[in-house]
Every structure is written in structure tokens, then in C-alpha cells.
Amino acid sequence: MSQSRALGRSTAATSATKVRGRGGLLPVLLVAPAVVLLALFTIAPAVYAIFLSFRRMKVGRGLLGGGKPTGVFAGFTNYAATLTDSEFWASLARMLLIAAFGVPMTVILAVVFALCLDAKRARLVGFARLAIFLPYAVPGVVASLLWGFMYLPATSPIGGDVVDYFGNRGIFFSVANVVVWGVVGFNMVILYTAVRSLPKELFEAAELDGASELQIALRVKLPMITPAVAMVALFSVIGALQLFNEPTTLKPLANAISSTWVPLMRVYTDAFVNNSIYEGAATSFILITMTVAATVLVNVASRRITRRQSR
């Protein structure tokens, strides 16, 4: 209410009763643009995608179809096709493998950086913070291209002719590396902000009790920023499910990456290479379900941890 009064252009005198009178309306108006945009560009396409996922294309009779191809009801066949395809599960496994390496790395490195930057003896904090954050500002596609050049033997300054960065196993590290490099800075900033907002008295008290800098970082600061760490972990898990840019950009450079290497690449290939929007829609719906499930899981887990700690 106070907000609407502050924003209301009407004179203050008329305010009190009048504002209360139209109480429900102004907030609605204020959030309306966001809701409309969300409905138009997120919810409506999602609903349409679900509709599409239950259809398939059928060409007419004749060698090349003869007549317009029609969409027909397909039941659950698109879902069945994805769920029974071993390549889909393989792509999920690849994604999880990258996540298993990437998610802990992004979180652990971000925690380490944040705590280091907050340390009393840290120098050049401003520069270091910017240097760690900067890769986040580089678009994923550009970062992948840059790393691609660094991995390839012909152009590599980091020993591409000795290490096969695009080998069967190396490729997972190579992709995860690009991802970690790009995300750590963002996570670090969130955690650093969390650390900075902690009350200074606590550290002083700990110091008086004879705690070392390291002990303060690990025993005092870290437990207190656990909620922020949990949130960062959640972001990283969701990000892992959306892995697409990096492998797609690296694909033309390496035989090891197929067009269905991770689930989102499969969605893209179905929809825009094999021209089957229907299967792409079904697969993306399956993925959304998984993303929501993963989000809930991480949320519940992190809440448990926080609760245990606050006890």
C-alpha cells in the first residue's frame, strides 16, 4: 500500500481513503507487463509445445507426399520414442557426467575465491574480483570458440598436440572446463556479497578467541553463507540441465561430439535438423519435468542442511 501511495501521482490529500479503495488494482497493473510477457513468451509457447508433443507429421500419398503434410494426433508415441531410445539416456548420462565434474567445481571454486577475497590480508581485491568475474561476461559461444582454438593441436598454446582434448574421455573435461570457467565468476560474486554482509563483530570475537584467518573462514564464514552456497548449487544444477552452447559450438571441431550429445542438442536436432518439431517438443517436455524434479530435490536438500545448521 505504501508503495502505491508513493507512486501515485494524485495529491496526498485525496490519498488515504481513495488509495485504499482501489487497493487491489494498482499492484495488478504494476505486475501486469511482467505477467503478460511471461504468458506470451514462456507459458503460451510451453503450452503449444505440449500440444505439439502429442502430434506428428504425416505426408500424403505420392512419392514426395503430394499435398500439404498434415499434423495428426500421435498419442504418446513421441514420448515413447524418446524414452525408449538408448541414445537419449546416453545423452543424459553424458550431461550428468559433465555435471558431476562441473557443478562441484563451480561451487567449490566460487567458495574458495569468495573466502580468499574476503581474507584480511588479501591484496588487489578489486582487480582479482573483476578478473574472476570477467569470463562470465563473455558469451558462452565465444568462450567455446576461444577454448576450441586452445584445444586444437594446430592452434593450441596449452599442449594440444600432446593431450587429446577431443578424445573419448578428454572431451568431457574439455566441455566441463569451458562451463566452469564461465560460471565460477558469477557464483563467486553471489557468495562474496553474502560474506561481506555478515556482521563484522563475529569475526572480531573469533579473532579475540584466538581463531586463525583460516579457521574464521571455514568455521565462521562458511557455515553462515550456506544458504547462498545452496542457491549457487541450485543455479549450477539447473544450468547443467541446460548444457547446449558449449558442446554445440565445439561440435564442428571434434568428431567426439554428435548432434545428440546432450539432451538439449537432441531437442535442437529433432526440431531443426530432422524437421520433427513434435519429437523435439516431447523431449523438451521430458526435460522440463526432470529440471523441475531436480530443482525440488536440491531445494529440499539445501533446506535440510540449513535447518540442521541453524539448530
Next chain:
Amino acid sequence: MKTPKSVAAVGVLVAVTLAVAGCSGTDDKPAASTSSSAAEKVTLTYVNWDGGMDKVVDEWNKLNPNIQVKLSKPSGTGYTLYNKLITNNKAGTNPDVTEVEYQALPALIANQVVVPIDGYVQDLASKYDKNALSQVKFEGKTYGVPQNVCPMVFFYRKDVFDKLGVKPPKTWDEYAAAAAAIHKADPKKFIGNFTAADPGWFAGLAQQAGANWWKADGDTWTVNINDAASKKVADYWDGLINKGLVSPQPNWSAQWNTDMNNGTIVGWVGAQWGPNQLPSIAKDTAGKWAAIPLPAWTAGDTTVGIWGGETEAVTANSKHPAEAAKFVEWMNSSEAGMSSLISNVQVFPASSQGQQLPVLKTPPPFMSTQPDYNTLMATVSKGVRTFDIWGPNANVTFDSYSNAFGAALQKKTALSGALDTMQEATVSDMKKLGFQVAG
């Protein structure tokens, strides 16, 4: 793995509904629906990725003040473009004219993206041989004027071959021997590479070996991707790869470009259009390459496959199909159009009359040391052998090629197994779409 967006998984599909048109859409002028409205000024949009095409379009615009063509480059080549056309078709935002490689035309016809132009162009049968026409004619309707013929040839670094005393290969046996000789002289050098990035490349080699991936009988398709001829080609390259005589680097990658430029790779099984692409791949080696006919399976055999080759097609979204067809016809079958294509885009025309044009006496700039470059193309194009017809879902076949061959190269399993994967993927997709497939 960037900022999370809760439903970004469907973000990809948002693009479908909104039909984000990468290629410029059709103009908004009132439709000149009748074909004889030449007096009215129309603007056609045309999408093409070839370097130098702007000059061809400029020439047309000068000659035809009433039918102006606006050229735009697609954001992606090959199937990236074709699938965008299929998607945009539903939204009605396709350009009037688009370039289409022969192998993609059936898919665009099946999706009703392009329209027949028989009513707008003069009789093509007198200007083109059956082979060329079969690339654009389906079920009695013509969907474009054949632009070029792209026989496969072998490019090699003449300076390196001469220095090492290796004779340019005439047969595939000689190619294998030359590969071994080059690798022995300098273990870092390769005679060429096997590419999992270019399905059209392998298809061309399979055509030479006698494969016929698709056949049409009435309304029924026969698919034969894993036939003996194709497997022979796969096994041959398998042997070279296993001995480490050819590089497994995909074409067009940064690695391949560098290797081609610095003399690590000294040969390229390519096609007629190579000199148009080579300047951006290996600019330091201009004038050092020579082209010869593709190695044969048996000495003296002149059969070669094609890699690429294209036509321009008029889209179903076009409001000016008559004018669009006129532009297509001018470009690909008039003397002025073909001459412009030859000198600016380095096309070798499909029309037999075009193959006699005087501009062909000058070689492409990159092949300046080979004055008879186009004479060679005329000779080898006589031995061209293609599939009966390209399948209606060659996009699926091609995508499967890249995945299956890429995986086989990576895991070092038999390449011929990848052909089975392609066959299976192609047939099951055709059946799913409702095409009749024999067997």
C-alpha cells in the same frame, strides 16, 4: 550452463511459434498475383551463401529495373538453411528465391516449401541433358533450373608432390600408395583427411563406386545406404585411417584449415567448387595446388560422383512467383547470367551451352597456374554418375552420417557399421512420416 531460465528447454520451440526469420521476409507490397504484371515494380528477396553472388545480383538489377532482387546471406549453410525454410514456410516469411542444393530439393518439395516453375519458364529439355534435369524434376514437375554440376576431383599440392617425387594418383590404389609414400617421407604430412562433417562428400564417393542410396518406383521408395558399393568405400578409408595415412580431422574445422594452409595436409578429395572455398581455407597456398580427375577404382574408368551442386527455387511464400522464376531462369540459363556466375561465383554451369562459354577459358583466381581448369571440369563432368534420386529426408540421412561416422572415427570401430546406422535411421524416419518404403 549460463543463467538459469526455468523453461528455456522450450525456448528452442519458442522460435518455432514466433518464426524468428533470419532470412529477410517477403516484401509488404500489394501482391502482383498475375504473372504478366511486369510493368509493376516488384522487389524479390533471395537468400544465398556463395561468395560473389552479390555481383551477379547487381547485374540482374541493372538489367531489370522493374524486378529488383535483394540478396541476403543465410545465418547458416546447408541444412541449417533448409530447416529454417521449412519452419518459416509455416509462418509465411520465406524469401522469394532460395538456393537449394540438389540433395535437399526433395525434402523441400515434400514439405511444400518450393513451387513448380513449369508455367513460368521456357522448355528446359532442349538446354539440359537428362542427368541435369533429373536433379530438379520430380513427378513431371520442374522445381528449378539446374545451376551447376559439381564433379568430384582431386586437388593436390603440386610443389610438395614434386619435391617428394610422388606421382599424383590415378586410381584409389595409387592414392593409398601415395598416402604411404608421403607419410613415410614426412610422418607429419598427410595426403588428405576423412571427414565425418560432410555427408555429401561420402555420398559422392559412393556414387562413383556404384551405390544408389535411393530408388523410386511409382510411389514406393527403396533405400540402399548400406549396400556393397558404399561399404567398399567405407572399408577403403578404414584401411587408410587405421594405418594412420589420412587425418581424421573434419573438414572446415580450424584444425583442418590450418593443416591445409601450412602443408600438413597436401591433398584434398574435393569438388569443382573447391577454388571458390580454398582462399578462405588455405590462402597462403594460392597457385600451389593442381586439380586432376578423381582417382578411379579401376584404371581408365572415368566415373565420378558429385558433391554439392545446386539450383535456385521459388518458394511457396513468394507473392511474385513469375518474376522469381524469371530471375532463376536468367541466372542459370541465359548467357549473361551464366557468364556472371562463372566469373563471380566460379560456377561450372549445368547447361551444355553454358559449358562452351568463353569466360570458362580463364581459370579461377586460386588456380591461376592451371589455365585448363575448366576444360578439366568439362571432361570429368562427362563421367558424372549420381543417385537415381535424393531421398525425401536426406537431412536425416546426413545428420546420421555425421553422428555415426564421427563416433566410428572416435571409437575406432568399423566405418561400414556407420552405414547400417544411417540406413536404419533413414528408413524408420521415412516410415514414420508416412512414405511407402519397400522391404
